[in-house]
Amino acid sequence: MRLHGAARRPITACLLAGLLVLGAAQPAAAAPRRAEQWYLDELRIEQAQKLSTGRGVVVAVVDSGVDATHPDLKGQVLAGGRSYGAGGDGRADEEGHGTHMAGIIAATNASRDGVDGIAPDARILPIKVYAGRDAPYDDSAITRGIRMAVDGGAKVINVSQGKPSAVTPEEESAIRYALDHDAVVVVSAGNTRSGDVEVSAPANVPGVIAVTGTTRGGRFWSGSARGPEAVIAAPGDNIYNVGPNKGYGWGDGTSDSTAIVSALAALIRAKYPNLDAANVINRIIRTARDAGPAGRDPQYGFGLIDPVTALSANVPQVAANPLLDPAAATNPTPVRTEAADEEFDVTQHGDRGGPTDQQVMVVGIGIAVVLVLLLGLAVFLIWNRRRYRREAALPADIPEDLLDPVPPAGYAPPSGYAPPSGYAPPSGYAPPSDYAPPGGTPPVPPRER
Structure with a gap:
């Protein structure tokens, strides 16, 4: 048997x-x-x-x-x-x-x-x-x-x-x-x-x-x-x-x-x-x-x-x-x-x-996990995009006169500065008292007839 x-x-x-x-x-x-x-x-x-x-x-x-x-x-x-x-x-x-x-x-x-x-x-x-x-x-x-x-x-x-x-x-x-x-x-x-x-x-x-x-x-x-x-x-x-x-x-x-x-x-x-x-x-x-x-x-x-x-x-x-x-x-x-x-x-x-009840439950849990992950990813991307925009917009919010202020009277030339030959000195510029041009007295330009 x-x-x-x-x-x-x-x-x-x-x-x-x-x-x-x-x-x-x-x-x-x-x-x-x-x-x-x-x-x-x-x-x-x-x-x-x-x-x-x-x-x-x-x-x-x-x-x-x-x-x-x-x-x-x-x-x-x-x-x-x-x-x-x-x-x-x-x-x-x-x-x-x-x-x-x-x-x-x-x-x-x-x-x-x-x-x-x-x-x-x-x-x-x-x-x-x-x-x-x-x-x-x-x-x-x-x-x-x-x-x-x-x-x-x-x-x-x-x-x-x-x-x-x-x-x-x-x-x-x-x-x-x-x-x-x-x-x-x-x-x-x-x-x-x-x-x-x-x-x-x-x-x-x-x-x-x-x-x-x-x-x-x-x-x-x-x-x-x-x-x-x-x-x-x-x-x-x-x-x-x-x-x-x-x-x-x-x-x-x-x-x-x-x-x-x-x-x-x-x-x-x-x-x-x-x-x-x-x-x-x-x-x-x-x-x-x-x-x-x-x-x-x-x-x-x-x-x-x-x-x-x-x-x-x-x-x-x-x-x-x-x-x-x-x-x-x-x-x-x-x-x-x-x-x-x-x-x-x-x-x-x-x-x-x-399908059994347990199989349906497992599939349902899997779908829920995927949806939660996708939702989390979407929230992160939205937050990150907003953060980037805030950081990019920050410089545009500063007034221009605070970024590069200019004195009312203009900028003074640096000490000892002499313009190159042939250039007219800037307005209000006077050479130092002890300054003499190189090569002696400059020639007197001819008068026009």
Whole structure:
């Protein structure tokens, strides 16, 4: 059996499928974490959380364990157990896959760079199915893990794992045990890169919610397995949340899609505590948004999940699990609310999704900073131009007679001054008494006749 993630080894190929960008994830603070969680906006989780936060619901994560020391999961993780034959609880995770699933479900955004879970008031029951990275793996650990989850009080069981082969009697028995004890079992359909072309086991067991993956904008994710057993579709492409080593990262795969649907089941069970598992399942599929061919199809199943409608619509109750009723499971009557249809159209998001509130805020702040800088520059230029004009106009304001005054009687020649020969002395000039022209007595000019 393999976990639905990236194929790292034959037995656990899907464990890292969604991760593993997560394997190298570091607790960096480069961008607002919430802005990376596009699926929360596309699913209107903020609005859904006004109706329910999952309080009081225990969600089992049958996986690689859960790191209970991660800042965004502290206080959220119960002891759990280990189903591979070893003692100890499930609060350790060498791979990071189970921790990522738990974060999608119940992260609390408690750290400085935290992320949001869909059902932040739910509690996680970790069932660790193998010892750690490259550890020996036992297929029966999954079936034992499902039973342990039921016995541990879980009302929602998340199984983000599978294998591309026929279902075994042990798997069917474990699923039936969970359904008989009023647990909603949510299983990933599988990933094509892990060899899961068709819906894999145990997602193909009747009665479980087999989850396929979608991209931003609600398109079917090309990496998702598909088949007639598909029940519901949810985002599975570039899902950002907690990761190994107390870090964060992206996951790709139906593992992530499954955790999202498990979180929705927790929201419903908290909002409607009197509903049994059959009616929780019925509410999820009856409020789904039809996609692809009309009715149930091999890609989307009954359609895309719609958390707000699932938490608010008036859905008639059923007496048994609709996935075990051939007539109801084929094409149950959809339930819609006019207000929900008017509020949200998934096609408006496009392939890259709509902008989040945080992204709009960052852009707004950037524009404001640019405007302030431009305003400051304009004020400086105006001030500097006025200062220059004041300084240039200052000399023109001084009276001319103060700039270069002339004595009324004129200027006296300097002492010892004699004009050159041939020049008449200036008016009022008399040579000094002891002055004699050079070269003796000057000649007497001839008289005119």
